[in-house]
Amino acid sequence: MAQVTLKNASVELAIYNSRGRGLKNEILRRAVGGSLEDTRDRSVTVVHALDAINLEVSSGERIGLIGHNGAGKTTLLRVLGRIYPPTSGEATITGRVSSLIDLSMGMDSESTGYENIVLRGVMLGLTRTQARALIPDVEEFSELGEYLNLPVRAYSSGMLLRLAFAVSTAVRPDIVILDEVIGVGDASFAQRAEQRLHGMIDKAEIMFLASHANNSIRRFCQRTLWLAGGKIVMDGPTDEVMDKYESANAAAAQEQAG
Numbered sequence: 001m002a003q004v005t006l007k008n009a010s011v012e013l014a015i016y017n018s019r020g021r022g023l024k025n026e027i028l029r030r031a032v033g034g035s036l037e038d039t040r041d042r043s044v045t046v047v048h049a050l051d052a053i054n055l056e057v058s059s060g061e062r063i064g065l066i067g068h069n070g071a072g073k074t075t076l077l078r079v080l081g082r083i084y085p086p087t088s089g090e091a092t093i094t095g096r097v098s099s100l101i102d103l104s105m106g107m108d109s110e111s112t113g114y115e116n117i118v119l120r121g122v123m124l125g126l127t128r129t130q131a132r133a134l135i136p137d138v139e140e141f142s143e144l145g146e147y148l149n150l151p152v153r154a155y156s157s158g159m160l161l162r163l164a165f166a167v168s169t170a171v172r173p174d175i176v177i178l179d180e181v182i183g184v185g186d187a188s189f190a191q192r193a194e195q196r197l198h199g200m201i202d203k204a205e206i207m208f209l210a211s212h213a214n215n216s217i218r219r220f221c222q223r224t225l226w227l228a229g230g231k232i233v234m235d236g237p238t239d240e241v242m243d244k245y246e247s248a249n250a251a252a253a254q255e256q257a258g
């Protein structure tokens with residue numbers, strides 16, 4: 001049974017060599033959505049990307065994440081995808097996770113496509129034998145042919161994305177993590193990719209989708225979290241949260257115009 005529990009989970013990210021002072025620090029402060037902290041050592045700036053998040057998600061839930069740039073959506077997805085452990089608090093994630101953010105993470109540019117299928121598969125939590133078993137499916141779906149025998153540094157960015165997408169969607173996860181629309185190559189591949197993604201989402205027990213496309217959130221998610229400054233400001237049924245979020249945005253736009 002897939003299950004996610006976060007208790008006071010925070011993520012602090014250090015930006016080194018920012019030498020944040022005066023005007024530069026002020027600009028940085030405005031540019032980031034998470035709150036900034038000055039440290040004694042002025043060459044390090046700490047961003048509170050997630051601030052004491054409490055969350056309980058059970059099997060069957062489809063969760064949307066909304067919020068302005070820098071609100072903490074991607075950071076939260078990275079915690080859920082076990083990419084970032086919380087710097088304080090707890091994250092308990094039960095079930096196999098496939099994260100379609102940071103798609104090419106775990107890949108090695110000097111290794112061949114075939115070797116990278118296994119590397120990425122292991123990164124997704126499979127044994128080497130299980131990862132090797134993905135090869136026929138990835139071969140067929142990626143349509144990379146002989147390129148799979150070459151080091152991936154020889155791939156175009158679209159080819160690399162095809163490979164990474166094919167591997168990440170070849171596993172059968174309990175929890176799927178998605179960020180925005182994934183650009184996966186030309187039109188015909190994009191269409192096949194969408195079909196494959198929907199198949200995977202249908203079978204998964206839990207899905208998280210972060211998006212600025214409000215229609216996608218309304219279409220796919222029953223529950224939505226609104227993030228701002230690394231905190232959850234609202235958690236509830238998608239229609240209620242989206243209505244509030246959209247009217248807050250409309251009010252802010254009107255204020256700016258006036």
Ligand SMILES: Nc1ncnc2c1ncn2[C@@H]1O[C@H](COP(=O)(O)OP(=O)(O)OP(=O)(O)O)[C@@H](O)[C@H]1O
Pocket residue numbers: 013014015031032033034035047048049067068069070071072073074075076
């Ligand atoms: N690698 C990093 N190092 C330092 N700070 C980071 C890093 N990644 C993100 N941040 C900061 O953490 C905060 C949250 O960023 P995050 O990427 O989670 O936001 P987001 O809601 O996904 O934004 P967007 O909608 O623009 O993708 C921001 O203040 C951002 O500047």
